[in-house]
Amino acid sequence: MATSVTAPEDQAWLDVFDAVGAAVHEATAGLLGTEAGRAEIGVGAGGDHTVELDRAAEEAALRELGRFAAAGHPCSVLSEEAGVVDLGARWPLVVLDPVDGSVNAKQGLPLTAVMLSLAEGPTVADVRVGWTLNLISGERWHAVRGAGAFRNGRPLAPLPPNGRPGRIDVLGVESRARDLRGLLPLFDRASKVRILGSIALLVAHGAAGGIEVFAVPFQARIFDMTAGLLMVEEVGGVVTDLEGRSLRDAPVGLENRTTLLGSATPGLHELALDALRS
Incomplete structure (x- = not known):
């Protein structure tokens, strides 16, 4: 049962995720939908072609996470481009997709996001915090295990179904x-x-x-x-x-x-x- 009360430790992670989102937004704003942004520069750890947009976003994100780790919050990061990055501890693990919806980002379509989650172990059930930012609209989503889900900081209550029965x-x-x-x-x-x-x-x-x-x-x-x-x-x-x-x-x-x-x-x-x- 969700409590809607976020523990201070989880709030600290949400705050750094906000800082990551702001840094990625600043790093990519001039690259979305441009030839420079979609210039291929290599292959990432996830097997996809890395473009300049990906590189700039990941570099900005890892810089913020590195500062947080150095300030007393050791962790590891699993990123789509860099793979596993050791920032002083195996767990918790920060899962980072600096540009989700990369085709949209490369083509200048307004649906692309930064996705971060915090896992205390190796499975989906171990994810404690989830966070997503729409890089274009600025809409922010997050969830904390046992404390609920939120949209722009407000508790998320799903819309009821709008279709006919069976539809x-x-x-x-x-x-x-x-x-x-x-x-x-x-x-x-x-x-x-x-x-x-x-x-x-x-x-x-x-x-x-x-x-x-x-x-x-x-x-x-x-x-x-x-x-x-x-x-x-x-x-x-x-x-x-x-x-x-x-x-x-x-x-x-x-x-x-x-x-x-x-x-x-x-x-x-x-x-x-x-x-x-x-």
Whole structure:
């Protein structure tokens, strides 16, 4: 049961995550949607091509986290570009995606985010704090295990379902074009479909209920979802893979992948899962 009271230690991490977000925003503001920003400079630890936008964002984020660690908060960082960075302790582990929705960022589309989470152990169930910032709008989402989920600092209460019984009013999807056919049973149940291009923002809006059901049909990195998964859990929602298997024991790492199905309304998750199984 969420208490809505954030412990001082968790608040300290949220404060440094805010500092990271501000630093990343400043570092990337002139690179979003530019040729300079999408210039390839290498391959990151996650296997994707690293562009100048990624480099600038990660460098800014690691600088802020390094200062925090040096001030008496040792940790490690797992970042999409750099991999594991030792800042004085194995745990806690800061999971960092400095530019989630990188295609949007490179193309200048206004849905891209910084995602951070804090894990005390190796699995999704060990994530204690989750934090996401929309780099364009400035909208901030966070969750603290046992203390609730929040949108711009206000407690998050999911919107109730708006569709007719047996229907999904707004279905949110993150997918490559070739994988969309795997979600046809959900499309048949949905009135409207949204593809945001950022898993971190998709799951955050799923926790808010604006996206009633969210689905990812390809093997996506669990890494990118960790903050949002905690948000959904804290509002009483359900998240599984497309087969209905829990993700709580899934390892948090760059190499670990899964499909995704979730909703802040457990009944809608059940409806979607039944549709996929039929």
